[in-house]
Amino acid sequence: xxxxxxxxxxxxxxxxxxxxxxxxxxxxxxxxxxxxxxxxxxxxxxxxxxxxxxxxxxxxxxxxxxxxxxxxxxxxxxxxxxxxxxxxxxxxxxxxxxxxxxxxxxxxxxxxxxxxxxxxxxxxxxxxxxxxxxxxxxxxxxxxxxxxxxxxxxxxxxxxxxxxxxxxxxxxxxxxxxxxxxxxxxxxxxxxxxxxxxxxxxxxxxxxxxxxxxxxxxxxxxxxxxxxxxxxxxxxxxxxxxxxxxxxxxxxxxxxxxxxxxxxxxxxxxxxxxxxxxxxxxxxxxxxxxxxxxxxxxxxxxxxxxxxxxxxxxxxxxxxxxxxxxxxxxxxxxxxxxxxxxxxxxxxxxxxxxxxxxxxxxxxxxxxxxxxxxxxxxxxxxxxxxxxxxxxxxxxxxxxxxxxxxxxxxxxxxxxxxxxxxxxxxxxxxxxxxxxxxxxxxxxxxxxxxxxxxxxxxxxxxxxxxxxxxxxxxxx
Amino acid sequence: xxxxxxxxxxxxxxxxxxxxxxxxxxxxxxxxxxxxxxxxxxxxxxxxxxxxxxxxxxxxxxxxxxxxxxxxxxxxxxxxxxxxxxxxxxxxxxxxxxxxxxxxxxxxxxxxxxxxxxxxxxxxxxxxxxxxxxxxxx
Numbered sequence: 001x002x003x004x005x006x007x008x009x010x011x012x013x014x015x016x017x018x019x020x021x022x023x024x025x026x027x028x029x030x031x032x033x034x035x036x037x038x039x040x041x042x043x044x045x046x047x048x049x050x051x052x053x054x055x056x057x058x059x060x061x062x063x064x065x066x067x068x069x070x071x072x073x074x075x076x077x078x079x080x081x082x083x084x085x086x087x088x089x090x091x092x093x094x095x096x097x098x099x100x101x102x103x104x105x106x107x108x109x110x111x112x113x114x115x116x117x118x119x120x121x122x123x124x125x126x127x128x129x130x131x132x133x134x135x136x137x138x139x140x141x142x143x144x145x146x147x148x149x150x151x152x153x154x155x156x157x158x159x160x161x162x163x164x165x166x167x168x169x170x171x172x173x174x175x176x177x178x179x180x181x182x183x184x185x186x187x188x189x190x191x192x193x194x195x196x197x198x199x200x201x202x203x204x205x206x207x208x209x210x211x212x213x214x215x216x217x218x219x220x221x222x223x224x225x226x227x228x229x230x231x232x233x234x235x236x237x238x239x240x241x242x243x244x245x246x247x248x249x250x251x252x253x254x255x256x257x258x259x260x261x262x263x264x265x266x267x268x269x270x271x272x273x274x275x276x277x278x279x280x281x282x283x284x285x286x287x288x289x290x291x292x293x294x295x296x297x298x299x300x301x302x303x304x305x306x307x308x309x310x311x312x313x314x315x316x317x318x319x320x321x322x323x324x325x326x327x328x329x330x331x332x333x334x335x336x337x338x339x340x341x342x343x344x345x346x347x348x349x350x351x352x353x354x355x356x357x358x359x360x361x362x363x364x365x366x367x368x369x370x371x372x373x374x375x376x377x378x379x380x381x382x383x384x385x386x387x388x389x390x391x392x393x394x395x396x397x398x399x400x401x402x403x404x405x406x407x408x409x410x411x412x413x414x415x416x417x418x419x420x421x422x423x424x425x426x427x428x429x430x431x432x433x434x435x436x437x438x439x440x441x442x443x444x445x446x447x448x449x450x451x452x453x454x455x456x457x458x459x460x461x462x463x464x465x466x467x468x469x470x471x472x473x474x475x476x
Numbered sequence: 477x478x479x480x481x482x483x484x485x486x487x488x489x490x491x492x493x494x495x496x497x498x499x500x501x502x503x504x505x506x507x508x509x510x511x512x513x514x515x516x517x518x519x520x521x522x523x524x525x526x527x528x529x530x531x532x533x534x535x536x537x538x539x540x541x542x543x544x545x546x547x548x549x550x551x552x553x554x555x556x557x558x559x560x561x562x563x564x565x566x567x568x569x570x571x572x573x574x575x576x577x578x579x580x581x582x583x584x585x586x587x588x589x590x591x592x593x594x595x596x597x598x599x600x601x602x603x604x605x606x607x608x609x610x611x612x613x614x
Contacts, residue, residue, distance in 0.1 A: 067486070069596045069613070094592040094613045131514060131589045132554070132579045190551045200589040201614050239551050242591040242613075246544040249595065253537060266595035406485040407614060436587040440614075476589075 001028075001038040012459035013392075015058075016043055021262065022050040027058040029393070031455045034063050034447065037404065041067035042074075048264035049077050053272070054085025056334055056341060060393050062348050063455040064402025064447060069093065070267030073347035073403075076396045078332065080341055081273035086261060087282050088270035089252050091344025092327050094245035096288030098203075098236030099323035099349075100371040101169075101296045102382070103316050105307065109209040109227040112311075112471065119207065119310045120429050120472035126306035127205055127299055129198035129476040130433025137195040137298060144188040144240070145180040147195060151290035152321075155297035160196075165300065167360045168318035169293060170350065175328075178290050179283035187243035191291065194238040196298035200437055200476035202400075203235040204373075205303070208380060208468035218366040218384050218465040222319060230319060230468060231307075232380060233299050234373050235476075237292035244288045248281050273342055282342075285327055296321060319382075320369040324349045324399035332394050343394050351385035351397035351462040370462045372453060373400045376430060376475070377423055377443030380468050381453045388460035397462040401449035410445040411436060419443075423473075432475040441475065481509035486611045491597055492543075493609035499535075500562040500572075502606040503542055507560040507574070510543055510593065510612055511550075516585035520558035522575035531569035536600045538568060539608045543593035546574055554579050588614055 007015040009027070014035060016026035026046040030038060042065045049071055050059035056078045065074030070090020079085030105112075112119065128135050139147065147154050152166055152173030166173035180188075198205060210228045213219045224230070237244075252269035255261075255277040261270060271278035304316045327344045343350075352358060352368040359368055367385035374380040378401070389395050405413070416435025419442045423430050432438045457464045480501065484491035490513055494505030511517060530545045532538040550557055557576035564571050579586075596611035 069594050069611070094594070130581075131586045132556075132581055132584075134554075186548055186552065190548065201591075243548060246548070246592050249544075249592075250532060250537065250541060253595075254533060257533075266598065269595070407490050408483060408485045434587050440588065 001035055001040055001043055003035065012455050016047055022047060024050050024055050024058050026050050026061065028061040028065070029455060029459045029461065030063045031451060034451060034455060038065060039067045042072045045070065045072040046075060048268060049075060051262065051264055052077065052086055052088060052268065052270065053261060054079045054081070054083040056080055060396065062396070062398040063452045064398040064400055066402050068346060070265050071344065071346040074398060075346045076344065076348045076393060078341040078343045078394045079273060080339060085273050085342060086270040087273050087278045087327055087342055088268055088344060089245070089249055090268045091346050092285055093325045093346055094242050095236040095325055096241035096244060096285055097292030097323040098325045099292065099296065099321065100373050101233045101300060101321040102319040102371050103231045103300060103303065104223055104319050105229045105231060106315050107229045107311060109229060112207065112229050115310055116207065116472050117429055120431050120474060122309050123205060123303060123306040124431040124474050127198055127302045127474060128196065129200070129474060131200050133197050134193040135196040139192055139195060141185070141188050144191050147294045148178050148180040148183060148287035148290050150174055151293040152297035155294045160298045160301035165297065165318045169321040170323060173293055173297065175286045175289045177283055178286035180287055182280045182284045183244060183287050184247050187240045187247065190239035190243050194240065195295055196302060197238060198235045198299065198476045199238055200433065202441055203476040205474040206232045206470050207472040208232055208470050210466050211469045212467040214464040214466065221362055221366045222369060222382065222465065224466055231303055231316065232373065233296055233303065235295065235299065236325065237288045238295060240291045241288045244284050248284060251277065252281060282327070289323065289326060292323060320371060322349050322371050330394070341394070345396055347399045348396045349399045350395055351383070351389045352395040353385045353387040353390045370397050372398060372449070374449035375401050375443040375446045376441065376470060376473050377426065377428065378449055382465045383453065383456065383462035384465050385462050386460055389462055393461055397456050398452050401446035401452055403445060404447045405445040407440040410442055411439045414439045414442045428470050429472040430475060431473070437475055480505040481512065483509055483513060486597070489611055489614045491609060491611045493607060495605045495607045497605060499606045500565050502608040503539060503562055503565065504560040506539060506608045507543060507546055510590060511557055513587060513612065513614065514590055515556055515587055517558040519584060520556050521577045522559045523577040524555065524575070526553065526574045528574055529571040533568060535567055536598050538570060539600050540593045540595060540598060540610055542570060547590060547592065549574065556584055590614055
């Protein structure tokens with residue numbers, strides 16, 4: 001991105017001043033080098049978001065930002081319903097509530113290493129993944145409606161997991177305001193056999209170990225030590241979420257015209273939060289979030305079953321579960337005044353600072369655990385939310401490494417087989433459903449996750465707690 | 477890529493483009509481009525015919541609607557499609573067919589799932605040929 005016309009706020013924060021139709025400025029969080037490599041489209045898309053009605057403070061882009069649909073991926077926008085604020089399709093996307101769940105195994109790297117091949121092979125068989133895979137849970141319309149109302153709580157009630165798991169999920173596993181009546185029959189039918197499936201693309205299941213601790217106190221609160229083995233699950237709301245997106249793309253296109261909302265990009269179709277269309281979409285999005293939470297809960301249960309086969313004594317405990325494609329109703333302080341806002345995070349993780357009532361008591365002093373999925377070959381990170389983050393970004397941080405290369409180019413650059421060999425040479429076992437998928441997700445196709453995370457840390461949006469390295473991966 | 481259809485680069489996802497002598501052909505080839513991201517089209521037998529009909533406010537959004545309806549039907553029927561035929565195409569609605577067979581993980585060379593067709597870089601136009609394109613979310 002060209003630095004011309006950008007106002008430097010700090011080494012890690014840049015502003016596109018309010019101009020033309022923009023209601024607020026754009027703030028981009030990036031180191032000098034990340035900014036240099038960042039797509040011009042990020043500035044353009046974030047500026048388009050700044051033109052939407054009712055947006056508060058600034059349209060934000062995280063350090064992993066790249067070109068998205070309407071919003072940049074890594075984009076955050078908060079809207080006030082009382083100021084004509086909108087709920088916007090582009091700020092949520094097609095994979096509603098896609099997110100990361102991490103679980104602790106109580107095992108250490110040396111315990112797992114000798115049996116890692118067996119473990120990943122077992123999980124590969126236990127957790128359905130890849131295009132066309134079907135889950136073990138079979139539901140009808142009524143069953144799906146219960147999923148949409150009950151989220152992860154539904155899953156626990158069905159025997160997938162423990163009550164205790166729910167405390168470590170945002171909103172304790174179920175969001176309010178979901179109305180299954182506003183989700184189409186098609187969307188529900190597509191989900192009949194998709195609950196508990198991982199999907200494909202950038203979705204994965206990883207066995208990781210802690211290789212670096214930055215904050216001993218917070219790591220202790222998380223129950224992690226050096227070499228502790230954890231499991232990470234990255235997936236979302238599956239076909240149901242995709243269909244909600246598809247259905248409402250058209251409905252909101254009509255609504256944007258009806259309410260004369262001046263959108264700069266068709267992908268920013270939206271409706272006023274307080275309009276019938278906006279309320280309807282919101283209730284469908286909440287249903288989509290519950291679907292994703294239920295999905296990750298069922299997968300967590302399958303992971304426990306798989307682990308038990310290889311490590312019969314292992315107790316798999318929840319660490320935390322975050323979503324990074326959402327719109328959530330949250331209280332934030334603006335100019336000293338408490339306001340209720342609809343915060344859109346598209347490829348951005350909620351990162352609430354210490355003390356927020358939303359956090360489980362174990363984490364209330366450290367701040368919200370922010371789970372950052374890196375790439376197969378490098379690292380993932382756990383950070384903790386901060387007070388500064390609450391002030392600057394409505395308590396939001398990055399969500400991953402962020403793509404640096406298109407899928408098409410990645411496929412031209414790497415062969416799936418060779419990527420797997422190279423990873424295996426580095427001690428990382430990968431079980432994949434598609435070679436093309438592996439090439440598209442090759443580690444080199446992403447930005448340097450360490451630099452992204454350092455930028456979040458240095459900008460004060462969240463602070464580094466631990467770094468983890470992959471030992472074995474299931475790719476969808 | 478096959479004749480009349482191709483994919484193009486988008487930083488995070490993938491663009492699809494269909495072209496042809498008629499608008500119908502461009503839409504059909506657009507569908508081929510999208511399914512070529514999901515699997516090798518060679519190797520899919522056009523055993524079953526599925527009727528597709530959809531509507532949208534205008535011609536460009538109709539292209540996205542057509543693609544999304546194909547994804548929906550493929551997912552609902554657990555099928556893969558490799559051939560497409562549009563019977564009637566109005567300004568705001570269309571009717572046509574998709575041909576394919578039941579998805580078989582052993583038989584078909586599957587690649588990655590397409591979540592949805594989007595309004596990103598959506599264009600339907602005519603130069604020498606008719607062209608229909610958009611970005612799909614992978």
